[in-house]
Amino acid sequence: ISFIPKFINHLFRCKTISMVGAEQLLLDTHSLKTVLLDLPSIGSQVVRKAPASYTKIVVKGMTRAEMILKVVMAPHEPSVVFVDNYIKLLADGNPETFQKTLDMKGLKRSEQSSMLELFRQRLPTPPSGTDGGPSLSFSTPTPEQENSRIRKLEKLIKKRL
Numbered sequence: 688i689s690f691i692p693k694f695i696n697h698l699f700r701c702k703t704i705s706m707v708g709a710e711q712l713l714l715d716t717h718s719l720k721t722v723l724l725d726l727p728s729i730g731s732q733v734v735r736k737a738p739a740s741y742t743k744i745v746v747k748g749m750t751r752a753e754m755i756l757k758v759v760m761a762p763h764e765p766s767v768v769f770v771d772n773y774i775k776l777l778a779d780g781n782p783e784t785f786q787k788t789l790d791m792k793g794l795k796r797s798e799q800s801s802m803l804e805l806f807r808q809r810l811p812t813p814p815s816g817t818d819g820g821p822s823l824s825f826s827t828p829t830p831e832q833e834n835s836r837i838r839k840l841e842k843l844i845k846k847r848l
Contacts, residue, residue: 690723691744691745691748691749691752692748694716694719694748694752695748695751695752695755698712698752698755698756698791699755699787699788699790699791701791702790702791702793703790703791703792703793704759704791704792704793706760709756709759709760710760712756713753713756713757713760716749716752716753716756717749717753719749720745720746720749720750720752720753723745723749724737724742724745724746727741751777754776754777755777755788755791757776758772758773758776758777758788759788759791759792763789763792763794763798763802766801766802766805767805767809769802770802770805770806770809771809773785773788773806774806774809774810774811780810780811782803782806782807785802785803785806786799786803789802789803
């Protein structure tokens with residue numbers, strides 16, 4: 688689906704997203720993911736599962752979009768925790784993608800340069816051994832925890848409407 692990379696590129700065009708804005712985008716992204724997964728069977732008389740390859744592409748791409756938004760929602764201090772969390776959630780060693788994420792957070796260029804340097808230092812090296820240092824990162828939530836958090840956000844938004 689060429690839609691998903693375009694969607695992610697449009698996410699990166701958003702500059703300085705507030706916490707509430709990022710939460711809303713995360714909810715919208717999750718809803719969009721659900722619709723995309725249901726898309727092959729919409730209007731069909733026969734209830735059937737979408738092709739596995741389609742489901743895999745949608746889940747992988749939209750999960751990446753969700754992870755980008757989760758990183759944007761995370762506090763950027765302490766820097767080491769933020770960088771490690773980014774590397775863990777996105778598994779992306781591209782400094783340009785990291786830079787775009789920092790832009791979305793609205794960090795100043797001076798803050799970004801020190802974060803980029805830390806990012807380059809913290810990137811995992813190919814399997815030649817680990818540094819043995821302590822790991823400071825958030826644990827990745829299970830799908831059940833994630834669905835629960837999204838339901839809570841949906842209820843909160845409905846209360847405000």
